[in-house]
Amino acid sequence: MADPSSYRPKPGQIPDSPGVYKFRDEHGRVIYVGKAKSLRQRLANYFQDLAGLHPRTRTMVTTAASVEWTVVTTEVEALQLEYTWIKEFDPRFNVKYRDDKSYPYLAVTLNEEFPRVQVMRGAKKKGVRYFGPYGHAWAIRETVDLMLRVFPVRTCSAGVFKRSAQIGRPCLLGYIGKCSAPCVGRISAEEHHELAEEFCDFMAGRTGAYIRRLERGMQEAAEEMEYERAARLRDDIGALKRAMEKSAVVLADATDADLIAVAEDELEAAVQIFHVRGGRVRGQRGWVTDKVEAVTTGDLVEHALQQLYGEERGDAVPKEVLVPALPEPVEPIAQWLSGRRGSQVSLRIPQRGDKKDLMATVARNAQQALGLHKTKRASDLTTRSRALEEIAEALGLDAVPLRIECFDISHLQGEDVVASMVVFEDGLARKSEYRRFQIKTFQGQDDVRSMHEVIGRRFRRYLQEKQKAGEWTEEPAGDARVDDNGATAAATGPALADDLEPDPMAGRPTDEDGRPKRFAYPPQLVVVDGGAPQVAAARRALDELGIDDVAVCGLAKRLEEVWLPEDDDPVVLPRSSEGLYLLQRVRDEAHRFAITYQRSKRGKRLKSSPLDAVAGLGDTRRQALLKHFGSLKKLRAATIEEICEVPGVGRKTAETVAAALAGAAAPAPAVNTATGEIIEDDGAPPAALSAERGQDR
Helix, strand or coil: CCCHHHCCCCHHHCCCCCEEEEEECCCCCEEEEEEECCHHHHHHHHCCCHHHCCHHHHHHHHHCCEEEEEECCCHHHHHHHHHHHHHHHCCCCCCCCECCCCCCEEEECCCCCCCEEEEECCCCCCCCEEECCCCCHHHHHHHHHHHCCCCCCECCCHHHHHHHHHHCCCCHHHHCCCCCCHHHCCCCHHHHHHHHHHHHHHHCCCCHHHHHHHHHHHHHHHHCCCHHHHHHHHHHHHHHHHHHHCCCECCCCCCCEEEEEEEECCCEEEEEEEEEECCEEEEEEEEEEECCCCCCHHHHHHHHHHHHHCCCCHHHCCCEEECCCCCCCCHHHHHHHHHHHCCCCEEECCCCHHHHHHHHHHHHHHHHHHHHHHHHHHCCHHHHHHHHHHHHHHHCCCCCCCEEEEEEEEEECCEEEEEEEEEEECCEECHHHCEEEECCCCCCCCHHHHHHHHHHHHHHHHHHHHHCCCCCCCCCCCCCEECCCCEEECCCCHHHCCCCCCCCCCCCCECCCCCECCCCCCCCEEEEECCHHHHHHHHHHHHHCCCCCCEEEEEECCCCEEECCCCCCCECCCCCCHHHHHHHHHHHHHHHHHHHHHHHHHHHHHCCCHHHHCCCCCHHHHHHHHHHHCCHHHHHHCCHHHHHCCCCCCHHHHHHHHHHHHHCCCCCCEECCCCCCEECCCCCCCHHHHHHHCCCC
16 A cells, blocks of 8 residues: 555646646556646645545555646646546546446448448447437337338348349338338439438437428328328328337427436446437436545536547537536536537536426436346345455454344434344345334433344343243234334235245244244344444443354444444445445345334324224214314314214214313414414324424434
């Protein structure tokens, strides 16, 4: 590991002007490329105290052995040079979007004498018009097959074209009218090229003129009683409309735009792009990247723009690019895009209307792509094995932790404090053994005490199950199971239907009916969501029970540091570590499970009503009472005779309702926090009006 001070340039050597810099390692390989408005100010940030650097930046500067720079005139030139160098040197510490496939394009070879329509992948060629990218090649072929009725452009290969010209007979498409057969001279090269240009215009979104022209031709043919030609034109119009329907209208103003959305976590980011031409989604693509360097969402957007438009010119760069966050500064990248298009390009964040709604759709696609990528990565057996080995090595365990349990605390401003326990076996989630806890020993917000209580309760049950044969109470399938310590088993009904992983822990303790005991199998590693205080609380709970064969660690979310008991400094796993990825996934799953339970518990509390406790009063009559009186406040003020007027409510029920409402304390009035106005009770619990003001933890 190199000391950055050993290769730090003298302050006077670094120019105070725009430029691009490269960090090289001891072997001379470029490991990082960056740009700056002021090289002096930017490079000075890398040579400060290592403790003040982001962990990823710290790793980069200690891996490097030298730094060099190139001065440019403007920030736009710096942006272009940065892109060129990243593409040339492929630095290991730069963000690089990796595609899991080569997206197909619909290409028209306008650079040939007889242009050809075909599916193309890979690098783009000069003189070829591209449309897309498409998700699947079959989608291109379906579209082309519909459009060849109206635009019978050549689609055959060079060999087939040459063979047909030699024998003087066209291929099958020429006989059925889906090719104008330029190979045998049915159409001249100029006419065929014009036909290909019309095909491109239609694909570019200029569809209205062609549809109207065909409709006029159909009407003229019908007036002249040329019904066969009119029917053929009618079918052509139908084919074009079906081709247009394959890409629905998403922007009513026929906008040409690219929408870019980013989904990210601490380690990875996924980018999704929707290409909208003429108001219709013409293509979609996406990338996933490791966050090797310390980057913001704006930085990720900038890297995506460089990769997306670095090789594009002219109309391939749309007039409008919509993004979730703007790079800082935004002017150089906007000028760079405008230069590549040859006219002004609007780079902005959509604020309202259809464009904002479509951006939300793109964002959902990005989130799903990131989740799918993580699922594929986690399902690989070799990767999981390597992750468990890395965890064992980093934490100093005697063996790999085949069973990992992770605990998290969740609450809303100290109310409805709950905890979750998730289980991973062989690196895979085992949802049937997830557990939920209610904090019982105290009220209020104290994550350390909560963690101590939950760990103690979980392992106290483990010792009890270990000491006795155990009794298993039969519960109905699909219901939650609540133990005598307040732990609630996850539902085993339809909500867990996707948990189809086989049991890798054969021979685990079971009851007489063969079902596994709820807490009888111990983990090799306990992970807590938090830093040193939470880890110390978990270790103290285990020590109080005399358990010394279960390892404990904590994962702090801010810097993804791994904390061990009684260690003053955290363990920092390498950025590319599969072990860190697995720990993060376990921690995130525990957080998801905890916050889901907390929200459910809070929702039930807010929806509670004094009428719920009235024996014999079902939902139908409860709703009838509230509908008749309009609010719980008016129902409380009503007499027994007035309550009896509600259909289906007898005197005995009315007396019971009146007694229940009289015994229940009236809720405090709700207050509009914006105006200070007291809100009249409308039958809903007032707490529901302001519950969403807090933030879930």
